[in-house]
Amino acid sequence: MSTAVCSSAFVARPNVAAVRRATAAAAPLRAVAAPRPARAARAAVRVQAAAATASVDELNAQFGKAGAVSVKEGRGGLPTVVLQSSAGATAEITLFGGCVLSWKTAAGKEILYVRPDALFDKSKPISGGIPHCFPQFGPGAIQLHGFARNVDWSLAGASEAGGNPAVTLVLTDSEYTRAMWPHAFKAEYTVSLEGEALHTRLKVTNTGDKPFAFTASLHSYFGVADVETANVRGLQGLEYLDRVADAKHPSVHQELRELVTFRGPVDSVYKAAPSKVSLDNGAGNVVIASQQWPEVVVWTPWTAMEACYKEFVCVENAQATAPVSLEPGASWAATTAMAFASDPLEDFCAGNPEEPECLVYDD
Numbered sequence: 001m002s003t004a005v006c007s008s009a010f011v012a013r014p015n016v017a018a019v020r021r022a023t024a025a026a027a028p029l030r031a032v033a034a035p036r037p038a039r040a041a042r043a044a045v046r047v048q049a050a051a052a053t054a055s056v057d058e059l060n061a062q063f064g065k066a067g068a069v070s071v072k073e074g075r076g077g078l079p080t081v082v083l084q085s086s087a088g089a090t091a092e093i094t095l096f097g098g099c100v101l102s103w104k105t106a107a108g109k110e111i112l113y114v115r116p117d118a119l120f121d122k123s124k125p126i127s128g129g130i131p132h133c134f135p136q137f138g139p140g141a142i143q144l145h146g147f148a149r150n151v152d153w154s155l156a157g158a159s160e161a162g163g164n165p166a167v168t169l170v171l172t173d174s175e176y177t178r179a180m181w182p183h184a185f186k187a188e189y190t191v192s193l194e195g196e197a198l199h200t201r202l203k204v205t206n207t208g209d210k211p212f213a214f215t216a217s218l219h220s221y222f223g224v225a226d227v228e229t230a231n232v233r234g235l236q237g238l239e240y241l242d243r244v245a246d247a248k249h250p251s252v253h254q255e256l257r258e259l260v261t262f263r264g265p266v267d268s269v270y271k272a273a274p275s276k277v278s279l280d281n282g283a284g285n286v287v288i289a290s291q292q293w294p295e296v297v298v299w300t301p302w303t304a305m306e307a308c309y310k311e312f313v314c315v316e317n318a319q320a321t322a323p324v325s326l327e328p329g330a331s332w333a334a335t336t337a338m339a340f341a342s343d344p345l346e347d348f349c350a351g352n353p354e355e356p357e358c359l360v361y362d363d
């Protein structure tokens with residue numbers, strides 16, 4: 001299998017950090033709670049500052065929770081957090097890029113997708129899982145999708161409550177980030193498993209003394225049995241930007257289809273997206289509920305990535321076209337809750353009736 005044809009253009013930066021090192025938060029952080037299914041199970045992520053060059057063993061000793069949270073040397077030796085819920089689901093998150101690399105149901109089914117051309121040596125962002133696009137979705141002034149997927153995040157907190165593990169990663173500005181984006185910021189990313197569901201919460205704070213604006217997305221890669229039978233539900237009636245011909249000058253359309261299917265390259269930004277969309281991946285439905293992510297990006301490179309395009313579709317929660325402006329000290333936060341279900345209306349919310357996003361399942 002050729003992997004070269006699966007690659008997309010990215011200007012690599014020098015591999016400046018040792019792969020086995022994880023940078024850590026310089027100062028203790030406020031606890032950040034992820035959305036949880038039941039109030040009794042909710043607990044703030046306990047936050048502790050780790051040593052600046054903590055090893056995997058040190059991180060594990062500091063943040064590990066028996067049977068729920070551990071840190072290992074993952075692919076390429078990258079420090080990788082492993083979450084395991086008592087329901088039997090697992091998730092893996094690399095500190096490099098703050099990337100959710102894997103999310104498996106209790107039955108062991110992998111929901112995410114990592115491209116065969118993915119590299120784990122920090123020479124480029126990880127091509128797969130759920131990379132971040134921040135502080136720029138793009139195209140724009142800096143590297144495509146920004147730098148957050150291309151730098152080490154710090155492990156800042158971990159918790160376990162009611163069998164549900166959570167971890168918080170933090171990214172702050174550095175000499176490297178300020179060289180291309182001259183702003184002081186703190187991004188806090190909490191990933192948790194709630195039963196078998198994967199939850200995320202991204203919070204961005206302006207820690208500087210002047211306003212800034214950013215765009216962002218969770219660039220989620222989902223595995224599909226066959227791109228030609230996969231479809232996305234929930235986008236009908238929305239205005240979308242078709243970026244296939246020219247991402248800088250997209251054409252504007254209205255989505256007429258109940259099910260968005262794939263018969264060629266797709267690169268669409270759906271505006272004013274609903275709080276729930278779902279992807280039929282050929283084995284069931286990946287339901288993606290979100291709050292404060294106003295857009296959904298649907299992307300398949302089609303035969304531009306001949307070696308792998310049949311195997312994945314990106315459905316991204318995004319703030320891609322309307323920048324968020326933050327005054328000094330101000331914060332923005334957005335959440336997702338993803339579940340894999342044969343019946344998205346019942347399975348996900350049956351155990352989570354209190355969750356705000358579950359209200360949308362009543363439709």
Ligand SMILES: O=P(O)(O)OC[C@H]1O[C@@H](O)[C@H](O)[C@@H](O)[C@@H]1O
Pocket residue numbers: 007008127128144145219243247267268297299314316
């Ligand atoms: O950088 P990656 O992971 O190869 O993804 C690139 C693609 O990412 C998508 O989010 C964009 O909508 C596409 O325009 C872009 O080509």
